Amino acid sequence: MNTPKSTTAKSEKIILGIDPGTNIMGYGVLRVVGNKAEMMAMGVIDLHKFADHYLKLGHIFERVSGIIAAYLPDEMAIEAPFFGKNVQSMLKLGRAQGVAMAAAIQRQVPITEYAPMKIKMAITGMGSASKEQVADMLKRMLKLDAKEMDKHMDASDALGAAYCHFLQMGRPESEKKYSSWKDFARKRGVI
Secondary structure, three states, X not given: OOOOXXXXXXXXXXXXXXXXXXXXXXXXXXXXXXXXXXXXXXXXXXXXXXXXXHHHHHHHHHHHHHHHHHHOOOEEEEEOOOOOOOHHHHHHHHHHHHHHHHHHHHOOOOEEEEOHHHHHHHHHOOOOOOXXXXXXXXXXXXXXXXXXXXXXXXXXXXHHHHHHHHHHOOOOOOOEEEOOHHHHHHHOOOO
């Protein structure tokens, strides 16, 4: 009697990580096959040349949409803004994060938001780890050469958000996920 061979293919998933910013926004893209992750890309969206905040927001939307079109991520992990003392800075950062989220929602890419401390804890085991420690651990875990690492810590922070999401896959949902504008509004208590 012939026994059929197992045709179980390893599932592939692409995760886009975003570290929101108003002058530099980081992004990182991971390919996950089975239980292994590899970096596809990482970099930054430089917003310094735009004096007007609204032009920055437009550029964020265009670039994040372009990254989504290029890599076709299945999911997006985004770092939640931290709460600082400067209300104007927080407002601008929140707008930048919202525009990046809007680009994902427009393409129906599910979003998970992670607190900076959660990302650091997942990558280094310490919620108070420095950006350099996160970058070093990512380099080790993803087996990257130093030349593959972007010089901007915003890029490695974004890759960290994606890697944190990879580590959370298959675990109970503890972070905020949004699948549509209505879902986003409902979970934020707007409707």
